[in-house]
Amino acid sequence: MLTKAKLAGLAAGVSLLAMGSAQAVEIEYWQYVFDSRVQAMDQLIAKFQEANPDITVKQTTFPYADYQTRVVAAKVAGQGPDVVQLFYGWTDQFVNGGLIQPLDPAVFPHAEIESDFFPIVSAMKRGDSYYGLPTAVRSLALFYNKALFDEAGLQPPQNLEELVAAAEATTKRDGGGNITSAGITLDMAGQDHHWWREVLVRQNGGEPYDAEGNVAYDSEAGAAALKFYTDLQTEHKVGLVGFMDEGQAAFRAGMAAMTIDGTFRLGAFESNPFEWGVVELPADANGMRSNYSSYFANAIGATAEGEELEAAQKFLQYISSPEAMEIWLDVVGELPARRDVALTDKNLEDPILGPFLKGLEYAQTTQFYDEAAQRQTAIDMVNRVLLENQSIEDSLSQAAQAEQAIIDQARQ
Amino acid sequence: MPSANATSQTNPARFSDRLSIGTKRVIWAWTFLTLPILFYAGIRFYPTFQAFWLSLTNWDLLRPAQFIGLANYQKMFADPIFWKVFNNTFLYLIIGTPVSLVTSFVIAFYLDRVRFMHSFIRALYFLPFLTTAAAMGWVWRWFYQPVPIGVINGFLSTIGIAQQPFLRSVDQALISVLVPAIWAGLGFQVIIFMAGLRAIPGTFYEAARIDGLGEWAILRKITIPLLKPTTVFLVVFSSIGFLRIFDQVYNMTTNDPGGPLNSTKPLVLMIYQTAFSSYQMGYAAAQTVVLFTILLVVSLLQLYVLREKK
Numbered sequence: 159m160l161t162k163a164k165l166a167g168l169a170a171g172v173s174l175l176a177m178g179s180a181q182a183v184e185i186e187y188w189q190y191v192f193d194s195r196v197q198a199m200d201q202l203i204a205k206f207q208e209a210n211p212d213i214t215v216k217q218t219t220f221p222y223a224d225y226q227t228r229v230v231a232a233k234v235a236g237q238g239p240d241v242v243q244l245f246y247g248w249t250d251q252f253v254n255g256g257l258i259q260p261l262d263p264a265v266f267p268h269a270e271i272e273s274d275f276f277p278i279v280s281a282m283k284r285g286d287s288y289y290g291l292p293t294a295v296r297s298l299a300l301f302y303n304k305a306l307f308d309e310a311g312l313q314p315p316q317n318l319e320e321l322v323a324a325a326e327a328t329t330k331r332d333g334g335g336n337i338t339s340a341g342i343t344l345d346m347a348g349q350d351h352h353w354w355r356e357v358l359v360r361q362n363g364g365e366p367y368d369a370e371g372n373v374a375y376d377s378e379a380g381a382a383a384l385k386f387y388t389d390l391q392t393e394h395k396v397g398l399v400g401f402m403d404e405g406q407a408a409f410r411a412g413m414a415a416m417t418i419d420g421t422f423r424l425g426a427f428e429s430n431p432f433e434w435g436v437v438e439l440p441a442d443a444n445g446m447r448s449n450y451s452s453y454f455a456n457a458i459g460a461t462a463e464g465e466e467l468e469a470a471q472k473f474l475q476y477i478s479s480p481e482a483m484e485i486w487l488d489v490v491g492e493l494p495a496r497r498d499v500a501l502t503d504k505n506l507e508d509p510i511l512g513p514f515l516k517g518l519e520y521a522q523t524t525q526f527y528d529e530a531a532q533r534q535t536a537i538d539m540v541n542r543v544l545l546e547n548q549s550i551e552d553s554l555s556q557a558a559q560a561e562q563a564i565i566d567q568a569r570q
Numbered sequence: 571m572p573s574a575n576a577t578s579q580t581n582p583a584r585f586s587d588r589l590s591i592g593t594k595r596v597i598w599a600w601t602f603l604t605l606p607i608l609f610y611a612g613i614r615f616y617p618t619f620q621a622f623w624l625s626l627t628n629w630d631l632l633r634p635a636q637f638i639g640l641a642n643y644q645k646m647f648a649d650p651i652f653w654k655v656f657n658n659t660f661l662y663l664i665i666g667t668p669v670s671l672v673t674s675f676v677i678a679f680y681l682d683r684v685r686f687m688h689s690f691i692r693a694l695y696f697l698p699f700l701t702t703a704a705a706m707g708w709v710w711r712w713f714y715q716p717v718p719i720g721v722i723n724g725f726l727s728t729i730g731i732a733q734q735p736f737l738r739s740v741d742q743a744l745i746s747v748l749v750p751a752i753w754a755g756l757g758f759q760v761i762i763f764m765a766g767l768r769a770i771p772g773t774f775y776e777a778a779r780i781d782g783l784g785e786w787a788i789l790r791k792i793t794i795p796l797l798k799p800t801t802v803f804l805v806v807f808s809s810i811g812f813l814r815i816f817d818q819v820y821n822m823t824t825n826d827p828g829g830p831l832n833s834t835k836p837l838v839l840m841i842y843q844t845a846f847s848s849y850q851m852g853y854a855a856a857q858t859v860v861l862f863t864i865l866l867v868v869s870l871l872q873l874y875v876l877r878e879k880k
Contacts, residue, residue, distance in 0.1 A: 179798070206576065224846070227846055230631045230632060230849065231631075234630070234631060234632075251849070254633075255630075255631070255633070256632065257632070307668055332717065332718075332727065334727055334732070334733070336716065336717045336723075336727065336733055337716070337717075338717060338718045345825075347826055349823040378663030398716060399738065400715075400716065400735075400737070400738045401713070401716060402715070402719060403711070403715060403719075403825075404825060413718070528847075528848055530847050530848075531847070533850060534826070537826050537829065538829075538830075538831055539738075541826075541829065541830045541831050542831065544829065545735075545738070545740050546737060546740060546831070
């Protein structure tokens with residue numbers, strides 16, 4: 159009894175001491191709720207606090223659906239986070255709204271950022287300042303169901319022609335001609351709009367946006383890309399928009415032979431009850447490949463100053479460090495944002511990570527102004543062709559106009 | 571003047587004695603009413619007027635609001651999507667309200683005569699009303715899927731009818747969303763109609779039967795006219811419900827909210843997206859003002875049409 163009481167007293171004393179030294183700084187880190195990301199961040203915070211006992215980091219999370227609203231509302235209320243996670247496509251809104259501050263070049267030298275990180279980090283640059291750094295980046299690849307491919311005696315496709323052939327060979331239909339297992343998932347609301355924009359349009363010799371960031375896909379190349387996509391449903395009948403509700407659901411259920419998705423899906427697909435593989439997005443007839451890469455960056459909140467700013471800078475340095483990136487890769491499965499951490503022989507030879515990493519080398523990053531609204535224009539473009547029998551060219555022009563209007567509105 | 575001061579100082583306690591009972595009652599009533607009135611003024615009326623003001627600004631949450639006159643309204647009335655959504659909102663109302671009221675009346679009318687397992691059947695009708703709209707939306711969304719997982723299409727294929735696209739069709743989607751919405755509200759309307767039917771004195775029916783009126787005449791001359799207060803309540807209540815429809819639409823079309831091609835988008839969903847996805851608060855407020863006006867006009871119109879004729 160006595161020893162227990164002593165121990166309790168000792169513990170109380172120690173914790174009091176600890177409180178005395180930790181009174182220094184507390185900073186707040188915000189991100190959205192996603193199990194593995196929150197876990198990874200908990201680990202990073204624990205390691206960071208160990209190395210910096212005078213700093214405490216409090217992690218606050220919100221559901222993805224109202225994450226942005228919360229950040230904005232907190233700013234209106236005058237109590238934003240010190241370090242905040244944001245999608246690179248929100249940067250304009252966050253910078254214009256005064257939610258985040260530019261990174262001090264003395265702490266985060268530009269030359270180092272530009273040499274160490276993948277070039278897509280430039281999407282965080284506005285004027286002469288960087289506004290955030292990513293821990294991890296994502297790219298797209300083609301997932302395929304090995305069981306369905308073996309059944310059809312096929313190898314995973316390397317180019318678009320092989321993709322269509324493989325989709326045709328793996329599609330299963332019932333007596334009424336209805337698809338019961340799709341060759342490839344068609345889901346513009348998922349990742350397909352990126353595939354269309356940054357990959358198919360380019361492979362057809364066009365470009366989605368011009369140098370000023372205006373819509374440039376209302377061209378023959380754009381039409382050819384859209385035709386290729388919608389033909390998968392209308393001509394080849396190897397997929398059906400809305401089949402199994404969502405593309406990823408169809409693939410997970412083993413009812414689609416192929417799907418295009420990102421690194422962030424690896425965790426969800428891990429428990430698939432069948433063997434699956436990953437290959438690079440198919441090349442065009444000339445072997446030309448492209449990819450879409452995106453990331454969530456961490457930025458410093460506009461309200462951080464003095465001690466808190468210093469602590470926030472230290473924390474941001476840590477979570478963008480090679481060590482943090484390795485932890486993030488292990489826990490979340492997302493690719494490191496620094497070249498030398500990502501492009502190791504071990505990672506490149508990894509059958510799952512390899513194709514994604516190769517994709518990063520030639521990936522494009524779309525400059526979004528209002529990602530949800532711009533995605534909607536792509537969804538509607540395909541729907542007009544599939545549901546209203548609008549011609550490819552008309553639907554494409556209408557989409558280009560609608561998207562340009564969103565861009566113009568955002569630039570005001 | 572000094573004498574006046576003296577009186578008020580010497581008789582402060584008698585102030586209440588000088589008031590009549592009627593005045594005291596009024597004071598008491600207002601004392602109790604103060605709290606709800608303050609609450610409503612703060613929680614309901616103030617934001618409503620604030621919304622009218624916001625609709626004249628370009629507030630985007632981040633930058634301070636600037637007065638821009640009627641620009642939001644101009645933009646809205648020039649936007650074909652707004653008119654599509656406006657049209658959808660009225661389709662929900664014009665199809666939803668009569669169909670749900672007629673169905674629930676027929677059910678209530680016959681259920682009222684059923685003695686066998688009466689409470690159980692009534693409970694069955696009421697159950698959907700207790701279910702969360704989100705859960706219901708998702709279950710119906712899967713019902714409507716193409717084969718191999720969609721129950722309805724699975725049934726259609728087995729009896730040799732072609733698959734229907736349902737939620738993936740610009741023509742069928744709105745009706746497909748409306749069906750579960752009607753079904754969900756049915757239980758409530760049935761209960762209210764049955765209460766209304768029970769409230770009609772049995773003597774009226776007896777007198778009518780003695781006078782030799784047929785069932786149809788009884789229904790037309792006695793039941794329906796005497797049910798008027800119930801009907802008015804349900805018409806107004808369900809109209810407002812259909813004009814504000816959101817949960818079912820949003821949950822059944824989350825991947826492409828209000829889609830495909832805005833064919834199911836109601837005004838409330840458009841307001842939600844404008845405000846919380848694009849952060850155009852001023853523009854969203856202008857849409858809210860339109861919704862407010864529609865709700866007001868429709869409610870007043872219905873009260874006028876269904877008023878007691880004296």
